[in-house]
Amino acid sequence: MNLNRLFFLLFSFLPLLQYASESDSVYVVKSIVCVGNKVTYEKIILRELPFGPNDTISISDTNQVIQQAEQNLINTSLFHFATVMFQADGVVVIDLTERWYIWPSPFLAIEERNFNVWLRDMSLEKVTYGLYASHQNFRGRRETLKILFKSGYNQMYGFSYQNPYIDKKQNWGISVSAGFEGSHSITANIDNHEPQGFKLINSYAYSGFFTSFSITRRIGFYQTHNFKIAFDRTHFADSLLVAFSGFASGKLRCGLSFNYVVKQDRRDFKPYPLVGWYADLELNWYGAIPFAGNNNKLLYTKSHLRKYLKIKNRWYFATGGVVLGTIKNDATYLSTIFMGYDNDFCRGYGYQVIPARNFAIHRNNLKYNILKTRKIHLPLIKTSRFNTVPLAFFINTFFDQAWSEKGNFAEQNPLAGKYLAGWGIGIDMVTYYDKVFRLEFTMNRFHEKGIFLQFTAPI
Known part of the structure; x- marks a missing residue:
C-alpha cells in the first residue's frame, strides 16, 4: 500500500470515528410516551418537560434533566408521583400517578x-x-x-x-x-x-x-x-x-x-x-x-x-x-x-x-x-x-x-x-x-x- 492510499483511508474514516464518539456521548429523544394520565391531556404534561422529540441531550446531563422534569410535573399539583425514564431505544417514558381532582x-x-x-x-x-x-x-x-x-x-x-x-x-x-x-x-x-x-x-x-x-x-x-x-x-x-x-x-x-x-x-x-x-x-x-x-x-x-x-x-x-x-x-x-x-x-x-x-x-x-x-x-x-x-x-x-x-x-x-x-x-x-x-x-x-x-x- 503506497503512502497516498494510506492517507486517503485514514482521513476517510475520521468523520465516521467522530460521529461514533458523538453518538455515544449524547441521547437522542426519538419519542415521548406518557403512562398513567387517564385524565390529563398529554400536551399539559409535555409543557413541563425541558426536552422534546428529536432533541439531543448530553449523557452527562441526563440525570439533571430527569430531575428537572420530575420536579416540574410534581409542582403542577396534578400528580402524586412522576417518574421519567430514558430507554436505550430513544423512547422517553413518563410514568404518572394522578391525583383525585x-x-x-x-x-x-x-x-x-x-x-x-x-x-x-x-x-x-x-x-x-x-x-x-x-x-x-x-x-x-x-x-x-x-x-x-x-x-x-x-x-x-x-x-x-x-x-x-x-x-x-x-x-x-x-x-x-x-x-x-x-x-x-x-x-x-x-x-x-x-x-x-x-x-x-x-x-x-x-x-x-x-x-x-x-x-x-x-x-x-x-x-x-x-x-x-x-x-x-x-x-x-x-x-x-x-x-x-x-x-x-x-x-x-x-x-x-x-x-x-x-x-x-x-x-x-x-x-x-x-x-x-x-x-x-x-x-x-x-x-x-x-x-x-x-x-x-x-x-x-x-x-x-x-x-x-x-x-x-x-x-x-x-x-x-x-x-x-x-x-x-x-x-x-x-x-x-x-x-x-x-x-x-x-x-x-x-x-x-x-x-x-x-x-x-x-x-x-x-x-x-x-x-x-x-x-x-x-x-x-x-x-x-x-x-x-x-x-x-x-x-x-x-x-x-x-x-x-x-x-x-x-x-x-x-x-x-x-x-x-x-x-x-x-x-x-x-x-x-x-x-x-x-x-x-x-x-x-x-x-x-x-x-x-x-x-x-x-x-
Whole structure:
C-alpha cells in the first residue's frame, strides 16, 4: 500500500470515528410516551418537560434533566408521583400517578388569623361552614373550577374559573371570579394588638358583590406574570361606622382595584421546599378608580425572597424574608397594613397583630430529616389516587426577626415600630395532597412562650 492510499483511508474514516464518539456521548429523544394520565391531556404534561422529540441531550446531563422534569410535573399539583425514564431505544417514558381532582364536600373553617388564636376562646361564632366543590383538573387541561356556598361567621356564594393556557404555545392564561359576600360580624379596630370585632344580630355588618378578571403570562418554566383587575361594591352598616368612626370614610365602597405580580420560582417542591429559591414582586392598588361612595385607597408594594440549601446528608437550611412598603394610604382601618395575617408574622408573636406603614420580616430555619419520604401503601384502598401515602418528618430550630415603621393605630399598639425577635424548635410532617402540619414551641424577646400549630411551610 503506497503512502497516498494510506492517507486517503485514514482521513476517510475520521468523520465516521467522530460521529461514533458523538453518538455515544449524547441521547437522542426519538419519542415521548406518557403512562398513567387517564385524565390529563398529554400536551399539559409535555409543557413541563425541558426536552422534546428529536432533541439531543448530553449523557452527562441526563440525570439533571430527569430531575428537572420530575420536579416540574410534581409542582403542577396534578400528580402524586412522576417518574421519567430514558430507554436505550430513544423512547422517553413518563410514568404518572394522578391525583383525585374532584372535591365536592362540606367543610368547616376557622375565621381567625391562626388556629391558636381560635383555641383561646373556641367560639363557634368564628366557625364558617358550607359546601365547597372544586375540580382541580377540569377537562384534563389543568383548568380549575370552584363553586363555594359558605355560611356561619362569614357568608359567601361564588365561583372561580382558571385556565392556565388559552394559546397554542401554552404561555397565556386567564381567570375569572364573581360572588356575593357578607357577614354579621367584622373586625373593625385594633387595640393592644387585639383585633376588635363588631356584630349585628338581625342584619349584615357588611355585604357586597365582587368580581375579578386576571391574565397570566408564563415564560419558560419558572417565571410568571399576573395582572388582575377587580371590582367590588360593598355596603357597611350605619351602626358600624357610628361605633368605629375610623373604620372607613363612608358606608359604600365601590370601584376598581389592580394587582400585578411577577414571580421567579425555582423551588424543588413548592408546598415544602428543601432546595432552590423563590422571588416575587407585587404591586397592589385598592380603590384605584372609585365609582361611588367612600374613597378609601391603599397603594403598596410587597416582595418575597427565599433561599433553600442542602447542607449535608439530611441537614437543610432555609432563609427568607418579606418586605412591604406603603406608597399611599389614608388613616382608616380599611387602608391599614398589618403584620400578623397569612404568613406575614414573626414567630413568637402569633397572638399579636401589629399595624405598620412599612415592615420587613426575616426568617431562618435549620432542619433535619428524621424520616425520609416513604410511600405507605394502604391495601384496603384500591385506587392509586389514595392508596399510596407519601410521608416525611423533619425537626427544626428557627430564628425570626422583624422591623416595622409606625403607621395608623400606632398609639394604642406598643409593638408598632419596635424590633421583634423570636426563636424556637418544631416538628414538621409532610404528606400527600400538599398537606403540611407543623407543631412549634416559640419564645420571643419578651420571654413570652407558646405552642403553635401551623399548616404551611415556614419559609
